[in-house]
Each structure stands twice: as structure tokens, then as C-alpha cells.
Amino acid sequence: QVQLRESGGGLVQAGDSLRLSCAASGDTFSWLIMSWFRQGPGKEREFVAAINWTGGTKDYADSVKGRFTISRDNTKSPVYLQMNNLKPEDTGVYFCAARSSPVFSTSSSTYNYWGQGTQVTVSS
Numbered sequence: 063q064v065q066l067r068e069s070g071g072g073l074v075q076a077g078d079s080l081r082l083s084c085a086a087s088g089d090t091f092s093w094l095i096m097s098w099f100r101q102g103p104g105k106e107r108e109f110v111a112a113i114n115w116t117g118g119t120k121d122y123a124d125s126v127k128g129r130f131t132i133s134r135d136n137t138k139s140p141v142y143l144q145m146n147n148l149k150p151e152d153t154g155v156y157f158c159a160a161r162s163s164p165v166f167s168t169s170s171s172t173y174n175y176w177g178q179g180t181q182v183t184v185s186s
Contacts, residue, residue, distance in 0.1 A: 064088045064175040066158050071180030074148055082143040082180060084158030092174075093160035096141045098132065099170055100182070102154035109168035110156070113141060121166050126152075148184045155179040 070082040084096065097112035111132040112121045120132050131144040141158065159173035167173070 064090060064092050064160055066160060066175055066177035068156065068158050068177045068180040071156060071182045073183045073185065076149055076184055076186050078148055078184070079144070079146045080148065080182060082145070082156055082158075082182075083140045084143075084177060085140045086160065092162055094162060094164040095166055096158060096160045097167075097173065098141075098143045098156055098158055100152075100154040100156045101179075102151070105154070107157070107170050109170070111143060112166050112168075114164065114166075119166075121168075123168070145182075148182075150184050150186045152182060153184050154182060156182050 065087045067085050068082060070080060072080060074080055094115050095112055098110040099107050100110050101107040109123050110126055111130055113132045117134045129147045134141045157179045158177045160175040161173045
């Protein structure tokens with residue numbers, strides 16, 4: 063089992079930056095892909111970004127390319143989501159999720175482990 067905990071959310075203005083963190087505990091060798099998803103008010107959960115175990119391969123949703131960066135310093139560090147030039151449409155609860163398969167996936171149903179989420183609110 064893997065436990066995930068997000069932190070770093072908050073209330074910011076459009077154009078500001080935030081950095082989210084996702085710390086994994088438990089059987090941390092069980093995951094190979096970690097991703098960030100978000101769910102805005104009245105919207106379905108959507109894929110934001112993904113990173114593999116080594117941090118060498120990444121993937122992004124088109125809506126965040128060039129503004130968000132997913133990273134990790136080493137295999138023992140948290141996974142970060144640096145969010146720059148935030149927009150009101152980035153508002154939502156941000157979840158980190160992990161899956162045991164080494165294949166990237168943008169489908170939330172394919173992830174084995176989820177955090178509780180952290181709220182990001184961007185005012186205009």
C-alpha cells in the first residue's frame with residue numbers, strides 16, 4: 063500500500079505561482095507513475111501532469127503546457143507541481159495519484175492510489 067499526501071494549495075491571484083507537493087509513504091516501491099489530476103467546480107476530474115519513477119519522463123495536459131512543471135529531485139523525494147501564470151480556470155481540488163504500471167495514463171480509473179487533495183483557488 064502507498065499513502066499519498068498533497069500540500070501547497072491556497073488562494074492566489076491570476077498570474078501568481080504555487081508549488082504543490084505530493085509525499086508518498088508506505089510501500090513506496092509500488093508505484094511507477096505519479097500524476098496530478100484536478101477537479102474544478104461542477105467538472106469531472108482531469109489529468110494535469112505525470113512523471114515516471116526516475117523523473118526522466120514527463121507528460122502534460124495541453125492546457126498546462128508551458129505553465130506547469132512536474133518534477134522530483136530523486137527517488138526518495140516528493141513529487142512537485144510548479145504552477146506558474148495561474149488562471150481562474152486552474153481553480154479546483156488537485157489530487158496526486160500513483161499507479162503500479164510503467165505506462166503513462168491520463169485516465170483516473172487506471173490509478174491505484176490517491177491522495178485526499180489540496181484546494182487551489184485562483185481569483186481574477
